[in-house]
Amino acid sequence: MKENSKITEDDVKEKIRKKNMIGDYLTYPVMAINFLKSDKKIKPLYYKYNNNKAQYILYFAPQIKENESAKKQVIIYIYGGGWREGNANLYKFVGRRFAKEKYHTILLGYRLTPKYKYPCQIEDIFEGLSKALEVLKEKNIDYSNIVVIGSSAGAHLGALLVYNKELQKNYNIDNNIFKGYISLGGPTDLNVCTNEVISAMINQLFEEGYDRKLGNPYNYIDGSEKTRVLCIHSRLDPICDVQNSINFSNKVNSFNDSLADCIIFENKKIYHNNLVNGIFFKDMDNEHILDKVFNWIDSL
Template sequence: MRIPPVARRTLYVLAAGAAVVAALAACSPLTAINALSPADGAITTSDIAYGNGERLKLDIYRPARPAPGAPVVVFFYGGNWNSGNRQHYAFVGRALASRGIVAVIPDYRLYPQVRYPDFLDDAAQAVAWTARHIASYGGEPNNLFVMGHSAGAYNAAMVALDGRWLGKQGLAPDRLAGWIGLAGPYDFLPIVNEDAKPVFDFPNTPRESQPVNHLDGSTLPALLIAANKDKLVNPVRNTGGLALRLRARGVAVTEVYYDGVSHTTLVGSLAAPLRGLAPTLDAIDQFVRNHTRLSKVEGR
């Protein structure tokens, strides 16, 4: 019996989901997702120091043969600024590399070792290192994007919108080609997340800590993706509110919402076994392609 294409896709998603569930029973969710995500020919270079300190290291994922002018994405993971490590997000690096993108995934210092705004200095330092060294790994520094999920999307937003952080590294936000936020908190005062309160010294959190308060000079195109069913970061206030304010300033914003994912499975949908949940990787790939600048190889 011939199975229609739609039915085949549904069966694939169900089978992949069952495999993930089985793996989750034996190990942590991110470990399982990485184990089930093929390398797809990605070349990994690990443990590169971008600063002084154990947490100031990054991993690079690149296609086996990056095309001239290959775009570069620096990805910051989430975790309430108090947890996470770059190895858990190998599936993100592999996914981006499978689309011809050179991916950089840094660690950054976490609470209680540091508080706001120290991890933003780390994020900017990782981006500056990438801008200055990624050509040696097949990436085009003129085609540099920052991206993050959850707390990592906050980091990406602040690096892209608030010129103080890259300014300390001798760069400006217009050095970037664009930025991408997945389920990011961009407007979260007063803070209700108990884990985030000590990170931002609530209730004495400064207004300048909020990405929505750094839009006056914004010019970078943005891709903002959120889950309609996000119960941790309000998508209407954060993603919708930021998109509205950016557009009011003439900034090109692509705004996308998905029904089939949650706050956490949104980033999980980048992994090969879970891509049937939402076309997140397709949206990122298209955005990067649409905003890639001419490279030096092409005459820039």
């Protein structure tokens, strides 16, 4: 830095963000250990919805005893990974966790960037949901109470699933089935996704020249929605800025007051990975965030 250069507020924020990135990286070893030792007894059913290896869904039956009933909410979960990493199989631990809480749960797989550019991802999500509804219908499962949950990039796709009415019409999806939407550290307003980490991901997601407004969930909120919203974020998230959740929930509430809830954690040990993924392991959920998620879902 030059001797006479002035340190700006943005410089300070970026320095803090990079420090928080180190904290985020340090959560990965614990995550890996929990992943390896997690219970794998619950086996999902696998269904293809197209020919690509990523185009499939996983159905987890609720774990109920003979005298018990499944919960009425059906969970549709979309995993994250910057739109470029992962697959639904890697996130079976999420499906198992919801199944143990007696929810019918479906994980949606989708094609990844950079090979497949947007809108391939959201097209897959809609096709995956269509297949999911077909499977639920075959099993005589009521799907009029769907809760869409997404982690990180999955929350971005989940918001588009719930809020893009044009695509819902194209895929013959009734918006009224979406009773709840939950974003776990998601980029729900691309306008504030400006740091170097998430900017690189977004640049890889969209083809050069593509109108990114079409891929921004924030732009699809118009006040006609009745879906309850829960945005959960960490103030220290070094990848996806907390302002995403603030902006998204505020816009929802600007049309329908109290329709959206926004929970922001100030804990110095909660970053990105241990919020969007780690909460599904009890050893990593010291703030009992997942219990808050379950309670919120059950209130719908």
